[in-house]
Amino acid sequence: MGEDPSALLAAAAAGDGAAWNAIVEQYTGLLWSIARGYRMGTADSADAVQTTWLRLVENLDRIDDPSRLPGWLATTVRRECLRMLRRSKREQPSFDDDGLPELPDDSEPLDAALLVEERDAALWRALQQMPERCRLLIRVLMATPPPSYAEVAAALDMPIGSIGPTRQRCLDRLRRIAEADGALIDPAPPGGGGK
């Protein structure tokens, strides 16, 4: 899952634009998934991601521990998202106590219409019906390239040890919702109610 960003960061700090581009290619997918996981619209997601990259540019000379870059990026974009959400919460109070929207907004991250396969669309619908915390975790895990648990922990401000068990619980829940929707999404896990 990508090389240690230390060498790339050092090169970028020394002015190497190609190294900077490589960092951007590696982590923008994660940052985008985090913003979308928080149900930010396209324009707000773009702003949050761009603010994160600009923050890194202005701090390029002052990074103490380059190996922690992914966690720093994930934390920075999460804070920016929460700040924007808090602001819109105060402007239009339709959010629950987590600062997360209660209802899907009009800027659904995934448009089911773009999914040709009915079983894909069904899986997408199931994802939208998940409890907010689960949907957020799964959307972050959907980033390309796949994020490490350390990156996910930073993105969601969760203990790293809880990511695995929560992931398992949320995916089980997703399967149940999808199956209730009549979409067989993959073979049932063994022991999970065979004939």
Place this chain on the structure above:
Amino acid sequence: MNEARDEIAEVHDEALLERLRALAAQADPVPDLVLESAKAAFLMRRLDAELAELVLDSAVDAGPVLVRGATSTDDDSVRMLSFETGALSIEVQVTRADGSRSLVGMVSGASGTLDVETADGRRTVPIDSLGRFAVADVPAGTVRLHVVAEDGTAVTTSWVSL
């Protein structure tokens, strides 16, 4: 408890996540513009100016109800930002109107000029002898301020999304 079952369940979980990842890549990919802007961010680097960090942002630091002595206000259209560096501090009051922002502020410890930098360009306004400045019609989006004091000292603020 049942390790063999857990292992198989783990394989199933990976397969399902792989499908979900392909779904996201198909229907919610990172827009090209986001990638291009991120790459271009490198060109915004300033090596010649000290960084003034954001130390207070009323959109974050105030609770749901803003209570500040007798001037308590619920007016969310006004946002206060404070930036600080060793040499000086910058206080900015941001007023939101549809699609644009007005900035009124005070630089303590310097007069000179102030650039408002956005993704699209830059505007320069004077800082008066009392440290005050005002800029209207700043487009919504990511913004930073760049102060050049009369003695040549240069300070740039963190980027903020207004």
